[in-house]
Amino acid sequence: MSIEVSQIVxxxxxxxxxxxxxxxxxxGELIALLGPSxxxxxxxxxxxxxxxxxxxGEILFYGEDARDKKIKDRQVGFVFQHYALFRHMxxxxxxxxxxxxxxxxxxxxxxxIKEKVNELLKLIQLDxxxxxxxxxxxxGQRQRIALARALAIEPKVLLLDExxxxxxxxxxxxxxxxxxxxxxxxxxxxxxxxxxxxxxxEVADRIVVMNKGKVEQVGTPQEVYHKPASVFVLxxxxxxxxxxxxxxxxxxxxxxxxxxxxxxxxxxxxxxAIKATIKYMNPAGSSVKLDLLSESGNSLQVxxxxxxxxxxxxxxxxxxxVCPKDITFCEYEI
Amino acid sequence: xxxARTEPAVVRWSLIGIALAYLVLFIFMPLFIVFxxxxxxGIAYYFHSLTDVDTIAAIKLTLITALIAVPLNLVFGVAxxxxxxxxxxxxxxxxxxxIDVPLSVSPVxxxxxxxxLFGLQGLFGPWLRAHDIKIIFTPIAIVIATIFVTxxxxxxxxxxxxxxxxxxxxxxxxxxxxxxxxxxxxxTLPNIKWGLLYGIILCNARAMGEFGAVSVVSGHIRxxxxxxxxxxxxxxNDYDFTAAFAAASLLAFLALFTLVIKTLVEYRxxxxxxxxxxxxx
Numbered sequence: 001m002s003i004e005v006s007q008i009v010x011x012x013x014x015x016x017x018x019x020x021x022x023x024x025x026x027x028g029e030l031i032a033l034l035g036p037s038x039x040x041x042x043x044x045x046x047x048x049x050x051x052x053x054x055x056x057g058e059i060l061f062y063g064e065d066a067r068d069k070k071i072k073d074r075q076v077g078f079v080f081q082h083y084a085l086f087r088h089m090x091x092x093x094x095x096x097x098x099x100x101x102x103x104x105x106x107x108x109x110x111x112x113i114k115e116k117v118n119e120l121l122k123l124i125q126l127d128x129x130x131x132x133x134x135x136x137x138x139x140g141q142r143q144r145i146a147l148a149r150a151l152a153i154e155p156k157v158l159l160l161d162e163x164x165x166x167x168x169x170x171x172x173x174x175x176x177x178x179x180x181x182x183x184x185x186x187x188x189x190x191x192x193x194x195x196x197x198x199x200x201x202e203v204a205d206r207i208v209v210m211n212k213g214k215v216e217q218v219g220t221p222q223e224v225y226h227k228p229a230s231v232f233v234l235x236x237x238x239x240x241x242x243x244x245x246x247x248x249x250x251x252x253x254x255x256x257x258x259x260x261x262x263x264x265x266x267x268x269x270x271x272x273a274i275k276a277t278i279k280y281m282n283p284a285g286s287s288v289k290l291d292l293l294s295e296s297g298n299s300l301q302v303x304x305x306x307x308x309x310x311x312x313x314x315x316x317x318x319x320x321x322v323c324p325k326d327i328t329f330c331e332y333e334i
Numbered sequence: 335x336x337x338a339r340t341e342p343a344v345v346r347w348s349l350i351g352i353a354l355a356y357l358v359l360f361i362f363m364p365l366f367i368v369f370x371x372x373x374x375x376g377i378a379y380y381f382h383s384l385t386d387v388d389t390i391a392a393i394k395l396t397l398i399t400a401l402i403a404v405p406l407n408l409v410f411g412v413a414x415x416x417x418x419x420x421x422x423x424x425x426x427x428x429x430x431x432x433i434d435v436p437l438s439v440s441p442v443x444x445x446x447x448x449x450x451l452f453g454l455q456g457l458f459g460p461w462l463r464a465h466d467i468k469i470i471f472t473p474i475a476i477v478i479a480t481i482f483v484t485x486x487x488x489x490x491x492x493x494x495x496x497x498x499x500x501x502x503x504x505x506x507x508x509x510x511x512x513x514x515x516x517x518x519x520x521x522t523l524p525n526i527k528w529g530l531l532y533g534i535i536l537c538n539a540r541a542m543g544e545f546g547a548v549s550v551v552s553g554h555i556r557x558x559x560x561x562x563x564x565x566x567x568x569x570x571n572d573y574d575f576t577a578a579f580a581a582a583s584l585l586a587f588l589a590l591f592t593l594v595i596k597t598l599v600e601y602r603x604x605x606x607x608x609x610x611x612x613x614x615x
Contacts, residue, residue, distance in 0.1 A: 051505055152510075
């Protein structure tokens with residue numbers, strides 16, 4: 001076990017940023033801290049790095065108490081949301097910084113530093129920008145430089161705060177696949193913060209879903225998506241339809257069904273089928289998204305495959321029958 | 335050639351004309367008069383009046399005062415803007431207001447404050463007299479008054495610069511293992527050096543040119559407590575206009591000299607300035 005965090009509490013003034021958060025991270029894992037803004041995910045990352053001090057709680061790094069360890073003794077690499085590159089230094093000097101500020105007896109020779117920086121520049125596929133200043137680079141390039149700079153000190157843990165937050169959609173997609181491959185090659189224990197569920201689902205080994213300073217669920221992408229532990233997780237990780245009903249024993253219950261968990265047909269296929277009118281269709285994409293209005297006046301979101309869509313030849317305004325195949329989450333009202 | 339964003343020629347030329355006329359009237363003409371009056375009786379008389387014993391003493395005192403006030407306010411300015419820009423604490427806005435006091439109070443009042451504090455009838459007067467320490471009407475008072483009126487200069491320049499830069503770069507340096515001192519030296523200082531340089535230039539100009547506050551605490555003892563601006567006034571009141579303007583030309587030279595230095599430095603480091611000027615995000 002490389003990082004063990006338990007019962008962390010942190011308040012800023014009257015705002016409780018973290019309210020008893022516990023988490024354990026295995027060596028070599030890639031973990032996503034996922035949550036809306038204000039959920040405490042960045043605060044948790046900064047506490048692990050040592051940039052913030054928790055009000056209470058325990059942090060263990062490889063079994064050792066990290067609270068009395070200074071930031072530089074924690075051996076963490078931190079990549080900031082806005083990269084925080086040193087703007088007055090060239091890319092080369094930026095990456096070399098962590099090596100050059102080491103105490104004299106630990107500092108590598110200037111030749112060794114040069115080799116190391118060039119290795120890192122090759123690793124991030126930017127070996128031609130060493131002499132440039134950060135302002136002369138694109139966002140995606142700066143992001144990779146920031147990563148190389150953090151890796152130069154050979155950290156045991158890599159922490160990334162919204163690593164793709166300020167990039168445009170295309171670069172974002174490329175970079176997160178790159179990060180995944182990068183992690184598979186290096187196997188450095190990594191935590192990254194994101195508010196983008198798609199990003200978390202695609203990149204992480206495990207996802208920590210956070211809300212209002214608490215951990216809602218920890219699990220693999222499949223677990224949090226298919227077996228959400230709470231309504232919050234369910235809602236945060238994709239669209240969902242809510243049905244209010246009663247169980248067989250008469251207790252009221254809420255059923256949550258994801259858009260892709262429906263069959264759509266022209267004719268009723270049993271008691272569970274819901275009659276609905278197609279209000280809007282969006283066939284652009286890997287699946288076809290339908291906005292429906294049920295007979296009882298509830299709006300429904302349904303996703304079907306392109307093949308089904310082609311087979312059914314649906315038209316806007318048409319009446320269809322939708323039938324749930326599965327239920328993602330069931331909540332009993334107490 | 336004209337496009338949608340170009341104003342008609344009449345507008346352009348009249349705007350340029352107004353700006354030029356203003357510059358001529360308020361900058362070039364006074365400068366010209368200073369130098370022409372100073373050299374009215376020839377170059378020999380110019381140097382003769384500058385080498386007058388009292389004038390030399392005044393130049394010395396002015397330089398010593400600036401040499402003490404500028405470094406002190408440099409340290410204070412950096413420290414104050416550091417805490418204001420990078421930390422949140424109680425009384426922060428009070429500190430900001432206090433830094434502005436010397437700018438918002440008339441220099442004469444600033445001088446009077448020190449007379450009221452350290453003068454014979456002042457708050458510390460009896461204690462100082464008992465210990466045989468004189469402050470008012472000595473060079474010490476001049477240094478104190480100068481420090482007071484110049485202390486916002488560096489901080490005022492640095493606070494906006496530091497605030498705009500935030501503390502992410504410092505945090506990055508710390509996570510990379512840099513100590514507090516190394517972070518300051520290699521990350522903070524290079525980022526603020528232009529603001530710092532400008533603050534020093536302003537602080538120095540004000541320290542050497544201050545009149546009001548210094549005048550009140552000086553006592554105008556010739557050859558002892560007169561700074562250059564005070565000496566200029568005395569010479570002027572003695573109807574020795576040429577000598578007064580000769581001394582004034584030194585202050586004008588100081589202003590021109592600092593401007594030239596600033597321009598040279600900016601020219602020398604223009605590539606770096608361009609790189610730093612753009613935000614890295």
